Amino acid sequence: MTVRLWCRPGVTFELGRLKLLIAPAERMASLLDLPEIAAFHALYLHHGLSEVLFRVPPIRSEHFEARPCGTLDELTSAVRGSFHTVLMIEWSPALAAGLDAEERGRRMGRLVAALKRRSTSAIVIVYAPALDGALGVLSLAADQTVWLVPEPAPARATVVVAARARGQRALFLEAP
């Protein structure tokens, strides 16, 4: 059976491909809302307070596990030790903060290798609201990077009306 998480037409997360998702937190929350998450063993790794988990109703499934990781090495070992069908990682820039470029590259390389290995037997999604330098390393190694960018909302009508009202001249000026 093929497990696949549907995100957008043509954008799906499946076994065998490591994918990086850059999107607003609501989009990631909608992925966690999918029924497959409760139906399969799923592991959600995050650093500190998650920006996503509080947006979804509590997932009452014995197969779902959310685990905080304090450091990059802790995250890498959690990925290596996972057995789950769905593995989601909420990236935080704080994980690679304070590391010099060489050390960061080495540790990110280890994380990427672990993720690549896991993605052969699991759906692996690395999520971040924005790209940073360390995640750029992962983006180059990932099979696909997906950017979901919300279109800016058009100006509200009330603002347009107010602008037009400011331009209005008095009626007596119009009269001959």
Add this chain to the structure above:
Amino acid sequence: MRLALEPGATLEPGRYTALVAPPGFLVDLLVQPGVDRFMALYLYGVSSRVLFRLPRRTPNLQVQSCMTVHQLLASLQEVYQTIVVVEYDDELFSALEGDDRDVIFAVGRALQELARSSAVLLYAPRADRGLRALLRAADQVVWRYDERTPAPVGRRRGRPVQTTLAGTCRGGV
């Protein structure tokens, strides 16, 4: 050579990028000064939703229309330009059924191979069945979506919509 699609997302050689966005977004990308500095090819199908929106002083684009998917495939195999933009035309791809759909995957592979030497951008205003096969092959997908929720469908307030002329001319002319 790098063209910015989004802060952080760039169009560059080595990565096959797909863009799903309103046409105005691609127009903004094509009028970037960086496009003029390189040889650029714009491939489209029967008609383009983008080209007529370009300003009068257009960037230095070589434009080519492809009437069939096979013609598109042949054009992709002859590309020598640095920037290649392919505008997805659903009319070309939606007609393909059964074994004919294999050519869509061939186009995906051709775009992947081309990305090794050129900056390749596949553009579509929206996704359909044909595009989905092409998106799977992409190294990077940038999707601009409208986050406004659609207006609720319900009974309209006020006068009902006119359906027949007889309704308005009752007892009249």
